[in-house]
Amino acid sequence: MKNFKGILKFFFLIILSTYTFVFFSVNAGYYEYKNYSHKRLTEMQIKQFEQDIKNNVEIDINKYHIPDSNFNDGEKRIGLKISEAGSKFFKKGLVTVFDLLSKLIDN
Numbered sequence: 001m002k003n004f005k006g007i008l009k010f011f012f013l014i015i016l017s018t019y020t021f022v023f024f025s026v027n028a029g030y031y032e033y034k035n036y037s038h039k040r041l042t043e044m045q046i047k048q049f050e051q052d053i054k055n056n057v058e059i060d061i062n063k064y065h066i067p068d069s070n071f072n073d074g075e076k077r078i079g080l081k082i083s084e085a086g087s088k089f090f091k092k093g094l095v096t097v098f099d100l101l102s103k104l105i106d107n
Contacts, residue, residue, distance in 0.1 A: 004100055011093055041066055 045064045052059060 007093070007096065007100075011097060014090070014093075038066075 045066060049059070049064050052063075
């Protein structure tokens with residue numbers, strides 16, 4: 001039973017820290033800033049496209065295309081690996097908690 005309380009506390013701390021991180025990142029405007037910067041970049045590409053049409057410059061889609069984020073650079077790849085590991089750990093933790101709960105209910 002003591003081990004169960006330790007697991008439950010650890011599980012609760014993970015949920016609380018995740019919630020706190022998301023709460024502060026949303027309130028700090030991180031997502032709004034990312035959306036704004038992407039919107040601003042898109043507007044600049046549209047203006048460049050319109051200017052090139054006015055000036056009869058040859059149009060190439062690759063010149064105006066904004067590539068989506070990929071996970072090939074080191075920091076994003078590490079973040080992706082941490083996220084995948086956290087997801088696996090979280091899933092395993094949930095299965096363990098529900099197995100323990102079912103055993104407690106059966107007894």
